[in-house]
Amino acid sequence: MSEEANMPLWEVFIRPRVGLHHKHVGSLHAADSTMALQAARDVYTRREEGDSIWVVASKDIYASDPSQAAENFDPASDKVYRHPSFYDIPDEVGHM
């Protein structure tokens, strides 16, 4: 059982079709990237869910700390001047 404790975890990303982003769909365990890709194909694309797969070792993903979400992301909420609707343009200008 000790050997299996090392079976690494992989995050799986699928691209639904050419021109779109790869999107996280789930995770799985596999010994290496080749087997992770094979398993991801078997498990996550049985119904034409995509045409390309990325797998990333979970241990290589660094995530922002949810307890710092307020400090990280709230400051953007009072910067309305970053949005086009903040600026007054005469109607006669039409679409801009």
Next chain:
Amino acid sequence: MYSQGLIGADSNIVEDQAFLDAFQQRIDAEEKIEPNDPMPQAYRNTLIRMIGQHAHSEIVGMLPEGNWITRAPSLRRKVALLAKVQDEGGHGLYLYSAAETLGVSREQMTEELLSGKAKYSSIFNYPTPSWADIGTIGWLVDGAAIMNQVPLCRCSYGPYARAMIRVCKEESFHQRQGYELVKTLCEGTAEQKAMAQDSLNRWWWPSLMMFGPSDTDSQHSDQSMKWKIKRFTNDALRQKFVDATIPQAELIGLHVPDKDLKWNENKNDGKGGYDFGEIDWDEFWRVVKGHGLMNKDRIKARKKAWDDGAWVREAAQAFAKKNVAA
């Protein structure tokens, strides 16, 4: 992201009233709870137990049906059954992954299943002696599972809810292929129809038991509802299932083995629904506690699969290690 890096980061949280209230407030606001968010230990434990049991059920659930793949009577039925059983394996994986985000390891869950410590749905401890059972399982067992799983798509725990959305998308074909199979038998010879009826007779009550103990006896229900892990009580879901299934049985000329079954127009706030007989709870608890017809066989089969696969897992890892070293 299912990244495990921060799991346990909240382990030194003091669960005082302010913390619990703030958590409940998030739940009440329908915010999803994500893996690295602070959460009460009891919330975490409830989900680990529930998702773990659910994952085990998907995996063990492959056994009663896998049993019939080589004997499917036509290629059409065989490809359908193969695809369904393969889906169930996938469902197990999505769910194990969701449970792992809570800090429990895959190995630990496997170990608990094989040692008999972890439970799985009692339904899979019934045998499948006839081909009709494959249809009945799809129709009733997957049907009951869908009833349960659709509200779980709105579960407060993000990874569980997302896994359920995927599962539900795949589940619908399971029920339809099962019902089609039973319907085909009902349109066949008298013998085939009798086979379908016999199968329904055996699976009806165990299917109703799938929703778990009655609300008055369910130890986990209240808190799970408050935390929006569950959205409906066991009895409410069971009633929905009965109301949905009786017309389906009637349509193909089958009779549900319940002499107390009757239409009650006052049920469901006046919309009407079926009254049905008392479930044999002694049987339910007997099977849950490991004394069903197939409990021993199921675990034995899982253990054999796990042990027989050991050399494959070892070889794959040795190969991976060699490649890293090279």
